[in-house]
Amino acid sequence: MSMESSSARTEDQQWQDTGLRRDRTAFAKQIPLILLALAILFPGYFMLITPFKTQLDYSISKLGLPTQFYLGSFETALRGGRFFLWLVNSIIMAVGSVVVASVVSALGAFALARMSFRGRAAMLTLNAALMVLPPVVLIIPIFLLYARLKMTSTYSGVILVYAGLITPFAVYMLTNFFKSIPHEIIESALIDGASSVGILLRIILPLSAPALVTMIVVSALWVWNDLLIALVLLPDDKLRSLMVGITLFGGRYSNDVPVAIAGMLMASLPMFILYMVGQRYFAHGLTAGAIKG
Amino acid sequence: MLRTKRFTPYLFVAPMWALLLFVFGYPIVQIFNFSTRRIRGATGPFIGLENYRQIFTDDIFILSVKHNAMLLLAVPILIVIALVIAVFLYERVTGWRFYRFLFFVPYVIAIPVIGHVFSNLLSLNGAVNELLRSIGLGVLALDWLGSEKVALWTLMGVIIWREAGFGIVLFLARLLSLNEELLDAGKIDGANWLQRLWYIIVPELMGVIEFYAVICVITMAAWVFGFVFVMTHGGPANATQVMELYIWKYAFRIQLPGIASAVAVILFLITLAAMVPLFYLRYKDEGTEASA
Numbered sequence: 001m002s003m004e005s006s007s008a009r010t011e012d013q014q015w016q017d018t019g020l021r022r023d024r025t026a027f028a029k030q031i032p033l034i035l036l037a038l039a040i041l042f043p044g045y046f047m048l049i050t051p052f053k054t055q056l057d058y059s060i061s062k063l064g065l066p067t068q069f070y071l072g073s074f075e076t077a078l079r080g081g082r083f084f085l086w087l088v089n090s091i092i093m094a095v096g097s098v099v100v101a102s103v104v105s106a107l108g109a110f111a112l113a114r115m116s117f118r119g120r121a122a123m124l125t126l127n128a129a130l131m132v133l134p135p136v137v138l139i140i141p142i143f144l145l146y147a148r149l150k151m152t153s154t155y156s157g158v159i160l161v162y163a164g165l166i167t168p169f170a171v172y173m174l175t176n177f178f179k180s181i182p183h184e185i186i187e188s189a190l191i192d193g194a195s196s197v198g199i200l201l202r203i204i205l206p207l208s209a210p211a212l213v214t215m216i217v218v219s220a221l222w223v224w225n226d227l228l229i230a231l232v233l234l235p236d237d238k239l240r241s242l243m244v245g246i247t248l249f250g251g252r253y254s255n256d257v258p259v260a261i262a263g264m265l266m267a268s269l270p271m272f273i274l275y276m277v278g279q280r281y282f283a284h285g286l287t288a289g290a291i292k293g
Numbered sequence: 294m295l296r297t298k299r300f301t302p303y304l305f306v307a308p309m310w311a312l313l314l315f316v317f318g319y320p321i322v323q324i325f326n327f328s329t330r331r332i333r334g335a336t337g338p339f340i341g342l343e344n345y346r347q348i349f350t351d352d353i354f355i356l357s358v359k360h361n362a363m364l365l366l367a368v369p370i371l372i373v374i375a376l377v378i379a380v381f382l383y384e385r386v387t388g389w390r391f392y393r394f395l396f397f398v399p400y401v402i403a404i405p406v407i408g409h410v411f412s413n414l415l416s417l418n419g420a421v422n423e424l425l426r427s428i429g430l431g432v433l434a435l436d437w438l439g440s441e442k443v444a445l446w447t448l449m450g451v452i453i454w455r456e457a458g459f460g461i462v463l464f465l466a467r468l469l470s471l472n473e474e475l476l477d478a479g480k481i482d483g484a485n486w487l488q489r490l491w492y493i494i495v496p497e498l499m500g501v502i503e504f505y506a507v508i509c510v511i512t513m514a515a516w517v518f519g520f521v522f523v524m525t526h527g528g529p530a531n532a533t534q535v536m537e538l539y540i541w542k543y544a545f546r547i548q549l550p551g552i553a554s555a556v557a558v559i560l561f562l563i564t565l566a567a568m569v570p571l572f573y574l575r576y577k578d579e580g581t582e583a584s585a
Contacts (some may be wrong), residue, residue, distance in 0.1 A: 026387065128572075132568060196301060228519070264410060
């Protein structure tokens with residue numbers, strides 16, 4: 001308090017000084033952020049304007065705005081690519097594999113989180129290791145086996161493989177979440193005479209809704225974005241996934257860039273809209289497994 | 294822990310292990326088996342280590358290993374970008390919500406879409422070069438994907454473009470659970486921004502940084518197929534050939550699964566080696582959890 005009388009002016013200056021410094025660092029921080037934002041927005045801008053250009057427009061300028069509002073590329077893309085069929089195929093495979101994986105992981109994670117038995121620790125470690133094993137290592141024997149069993153180009157065959165590939169992550173996430181449910185809640189159900197399955201179905205799962213939602217979003221995204229397995233196990237044109245479809249589509253229209261990009265734009269919309277709606281689940285789900293460790 | 298009959302837990306984990314044994318167990322055993330055989334159709338005669346001898350004398354295989362190793366340079370770049378950006382966002386810079394939304398967008402765009410869009414952007418007369426020429430940087434307008442010298446680095450840039458978002462969100466999530474008093478104490482002690490980053494944030498985040506590093510190493514070594522397949526197909530002149538594409542080519546184009554399996558075995562062992570630090574961390578964690 002006694003300092004107050006010394007000089008109001010210097011205090012004022014000091015305040016201005018730090019204020020100025022704060023401004024300068026805030027500005028310095030904006031530079032890398034803006035650069036990164038531009039790096040992301042630039043391809044986005046390209047994706048948004050190119051489909052509305054004629055081929056002539058595109059050949060004159062790649063970056064300029066279209067001289068006329070042309071929708072023909074979308075028409076050509078929709079005629080040249082079976083986007084709707086691919087979309088349905090991808091949805092069937094994502095839903096099918098997520099359902100299978102959810103059931104086996106919920107059962108497994110329940111035992112791993114809530115029961116003690118020999119081999120539990122080893123199972124947890126092994127499961128975590130499988131989470132990061134790349135599918136390219138596994139695809140050859142699966143392909144040869146499926147060829148022999150005539151299971152290539154079947155929904156069930158591919159769904160089984162996808163379900164297996166996403167199960168380690170699902171188990172890891174659910175186990176961590178199941179562990180965090182307070183024991184008292186379960187104990188009261190035990191007193192009421194509930195069985196193990198009853199506890200899982202009526203107590204644990206309803207309490208785990210947030211973990212289940214993020215697990216489902218992340219797993220579905222994984223299946224949705226896979227290229228290798230769909231490419232190898234689904235050679236049949238009618239069963240193509242969206243990823244394989246647009247890969248081949250892009251190759252076919254490599255000489256007509258506006259059409260190719262129109263297809264890419266349409267194919268990206270479903271996931272982008274889902275991300276806009278459920279941003280929280282995407283970010284949270286993808287990081288949930290890692291933060292714990 | 295629930296009290297159960299001795300075999301009950303095993304009934305619960307049985308379906309999961311049946312599935313995992315089929316999708317992981319069977320293939321892992323079989324790649325070792327196949328890698329020692331000359332396979333035509335479903336199986337073939339035992340030829341010992343002949344497949345391995347062949348791949349190690351194939352220049353293209355050696356080149357693809359080298360390329361995967363070069364791609365590892367992206368790991369430190371990704372860590373630095375993700376960490377710095379995450380700290381900025383954590384400090385609530387103006388517009389942080391928008392940035393957080395935007396920076397994760399590449400991660401939800403499918404790899405084939407990214408591949409095609411960037412192939413067009415980066416072609417010799419594409420949008421990127423048009424931009425460079427229009428601002429007088431025409432000398433920098435390279436044939437990004439068509440030149441043997443730069444194609445691999447271009448590919449790496451595109452992979453970084455997509456993968457950085459995951460790191461940012463990951464680090465940000467960990468930062469939000471950080472004890473803020475630590476940083477305040479640092480500020481009071483007069484530590485500047487870089488000092489706080491290096492002496493407080495980095496040590497606190499070491500666990501998640503190591504986790505991200507392992508994920509990045511495995512991605513660069515064994516999870517870039519989509520990018521390469523769509524953007525360059527290994528070209529020009531094998532300049533972007535990588536192990537995954539080599540496996541794919543030998544297994545499904547040339548149809549020599551024995552050779553492809555030998556490469557798969559090598560990739561499996563590399564992944565296993567990369568995982569070691571992850572398990573060391575996990576082990577340490579379980580130890581502290583038990584004692585707490």
